[in-house]
Amino acid sequence: MYSLAKVSRGQSALKSAFSRSVSSKASSAGGVSVIGFENKGPAATSSLTVAIKAGSRYETTPGVAHVLKNFAFKATANASTLRTARETELYGGVLSAALTREHLFLSAEFLRGDEEHFLSVLASVLSSSQFHGYELKELVLPVVQSESVFAQTSPSTLALDVAHNLAFRKGLGNSLYASPHYPVTLDDVKSFAQGAFSKSNVAVIGSGISTEALSQAVSSAFGSGTSSPTSGSLKTQSTSYFGGETRIPLDIHAPATSVPTMVIAYGSSSTASPDLKVLKHLLGGESSLKWTPGVSPLSQAADKVPGSSAKAFLLPYSDAALFGVVVSAPTSVQLAGLAKEVASIIKSAGKEAKDEEVKRAVAKAKFADATSTETLEGLVAQAGPALFSGGEIKSESFSGVSASSISKAASELLKSKPTVVAIGNVSVLPYA
Numbered sequence: 386m387y388s389l390a391k392v393s394r395g396q397s398a399l400k401s402a403f404s405r406s407v408s409s410k411a412s413s414a415g416g417v418s419v420i421g422f423e424n425k426g427p428a429a430t431s432s433l434t435v436a437i438k439a440g441s442r443y444e445t446t447p448g449v450a451h452v453l454k455n456f457a458f459k460a461t462a463n464a465s466t467l468r469t470a471r472e473t474e475l476y477g478g479v480l481s482a483a484l485t486r487e488h489l490f491l492s493a494e495f496l497r498g499d500e501e502h503f504l505s506v507l508a509s510v511l512s513s514s515q516f517h518g519y520e521l522k523e524l525v526l527p528v529v530q531s532e533s534v535f536a537q538t539s540p541s542t543l544a545l546d547v548a549h550n551l552a553f554r555k556g557l558g559n560s561l562y563a564s565p566h567y568p569v570t571l572d573d574v575k576s577f578a579q580g581a582f583s584k585s586n587v588a589v590i591g592s593g594i595s596t597e598a599l600s601q602a603v604s605s606a607f608g609s610g611t612s613s614p615t616s617g618s619l620k621t622q623s624t625s626y627f628g629g630e631t632r633i634p635l636d637i638h639a640p641a642t643s644v645p646t647m648v649i650a651y652g653s654s655s656t657a658s659p660d661l662k663v664l665k666h667l668l669g670g671e672s673s674l675k676w677t678p679g680v681s682p683l684s685q686a687a688d689k690v691p692g693s694s695a696k697a698f699l700l701p702y703s704d705a706a707l708f709g710v711v712v713s714a715p716t717s718v719q720l721a722g723l724a725k726e727v728a729s730i731i732k733s734a735g736k737e738a739k740d741e742e743v744k745r746a747v748a749k750a751k752f753a754d755a756t757s758t759e760t761l762e763g764l765v766a767q768a769g770p771a772l773f774s775g776g777e778i779k780s781e782s783f784s785g786v787s788a789s790s791i792s793k794a795a796s797e798l799l800k801s802k803p804t805v806v807a808i809g810n811v812s813v814l815p816y817a
């Protein structure tokens with residue numbers, strides 16, 4: 386068994402390693418912000434991600450950001466869609482695209498040493514995507530429609546998407562998914578891409594490569610290929626929080642996805658504070674040990690109803706945040722009872738927390754923050770927004786978090802109008 390001294394030394398070493406890995410500053414390469422994280426370990430892989438401020442909050446036509454995401458890695462002036470795919474396979478790499486409400490991420494994962502090829506692929510997407518009409522019809526729209534249908538048939542995905550619309554209306558309230566009610570034309574995509582792919586709107590994140598080496602590679606690959614830094618970038622309005630309520634009948638003819646679900650949330654027009662990050666773990670809903678419910682209030686509440694769950698979430702944005710709980714249960718009757726208990730837990734959030742519970746929540750928040758950069762998805766989620774707001778990536782400080790500060794933050798949050806989405810038997814589910 387390890388002694389406490391060994392554990393303490395291990396924690397110190399972990400903190401030191403984490404500080405070295407994420408406390409880094411960005412550089413500029415020909416008008417493009419870049420940052421690299423050089424992995425000293427034995428891994429022989431690297432990754433590159435182009436972060437673009439072209440999320441759904443910036444879209445000029447409903448659904449155009451979703452369509453542009455699926456146009457990634459199609460035909461460019463340098464290669465056809467087939468050639469790009471076959472060359473990527475020959476290099477043993479993987480190309481992917483992801484869309485959030487604030488960013489579009491284009492990523493390449495590959496064997497170390499192949500940076501030049503994949504930077505060229507990413508640069509060609511920004512500089513010379515052809516946007517052919519047949520690609521839109523045959524390759525892009527079928528995937529867009531499939532993803533939109535999945536979102537509509539997943540109660541939790543649908544509830545969170547609708548919750549954003551209730552909470553923020555425009556901007557962050559825009560749906561992540563295209564709708565058949567608002568067709569997106571090829572001209573819509575071209576116009577949106579022209580504003581999105583300007584250099585001032587783009588940043589490059591590298592893993593397994595230093596910032597210095599990445600800067601040189603980006604300068605060589607991007608050069609004057611992308612549009613000039615002075616070209617128009619996309620605009621969005623400042624975020625305001627509104628709140629509201631909606632009720633959606635559940636499709637009982639799709640039993641595989643027919644899980645009654647509620648989202649109970651509160652928002653703010655400011656960035657997420659460390660107190661809210663700790664409050665998420667204080668309420669909990671997820672156990673640290675498999676097959677056990679956990680000791681958090683939400684875990685204990687959900688454990689009373691077999692097959693149910695209640696998990697706190699915090700969705701931070703550049704100028705806003707949405708905090709709440711996703712609740713689900715096998716039946717709408719069970720969900721109604723659980724949702725009322727969850728609402729009472731939220732109302733008393735932080736008011737009766739013991740010091741031991743706060744310490745546990747702070748430790749969980751620190752761990753979540755420390756491990757968030759260990760995956761490509763987590764690294765990009767943290768580094769991408771930071772590059773557009775100062776360029777320094779560093780770990781969160783929770784030194785000022787206490788039971789009183791959490792209680793104060795929760796009280797301020799609960800002053801706003803709640804955002805409630807109920808999906809299920811609406812004649813049974815409670816109102817806000």
